[in-house]
């Protein structure tokens with residue numbers, strides 16, 4: 023079946039679920055988003071991209087940003103980074119505090135909030151303006167120079183950051199962070215508040231489908247590093263639903279509470295979906311169903 027037909031079929035199925043789930047409300051600016059949006063985009067290794075629905079409408083990438091900050095950190099550091107952050111699934115909510123004390127301030131993986139704060143801390147040490155560096159990278163890879171931090175979302179998240187502040191202070195007490203908590207939080211909130219469309223996200227993630235090569239042909243990551251990030255996406259990218267995501271979708275994926283899910287099909291393409299209604303674990307209900315349908319129709323699940 024032609025890929026445009028596949029995406030149309032996926033969108034038709036998704037339309038039956040439209041509006042399912044709850045738009046997240048702990049960041050008030052995101053609670054205002056219309057729950058009926060749905061978009062899906064697929065970018066292939068040659069940079070061609072197609073989509074259906076609201077695939078060119080920007081939304082808040084939230085935790086999907088964690089994939090890209092991890093890639094930038096791994097591209098510029100050595101393996102010693104893994105002494106500060108683990109790489110096992112947490113089985114806990116993305117903003118949970120419980121494991122941090124048991125594991126003496128070392129977050130279980132880079133995609134739960136605690137781990138992502140440690141990644142951002144590392145990127146600040148490497149480049150200073152971590153979110154600015156990330157934005158420049160995303161503009162380049164998506165081919166969209168207009169990408170910006172949504173200042174309204176950033177201000178809203180910064181004003182409701184008690185949980186993330188608690189995680190950061192707790193890690194600081196164990197010496198996991200090198201920069202002041204306020205700086206780490208500010209940069210983390212800004213990276214999460216970047217607005218991108220499905221189109222932008224699918225294009226920006228192509229390096230993960232293409233063995234670490236950027237769109238200009240240069241290598242951001244080694245083949246081994248790209249493989250590893252994909253593995254962490256599969257095992258940790260949807261938090262305490264990573265097992266469910268592997269069961270239903272079966273490819274590396276990373277969700278965000280803005281309702282986006284980015285998935286990578288190594289050697290083939292990157293696919294981004296967006297639908298704002300979330301399940302209890304913070305993953306897009308319609309997005310997950312759409313990706314389930316997509317990998318079933320194409321046979322591209324790794325399983």
Ligand code: GLN
Pocket residue numbers: 083084085086116117135179186214277278279280304
């Ligand atoms: N910015 C959000 C937070 O820190 C990201 C969470 C998410 O997308 N899962 O809570």
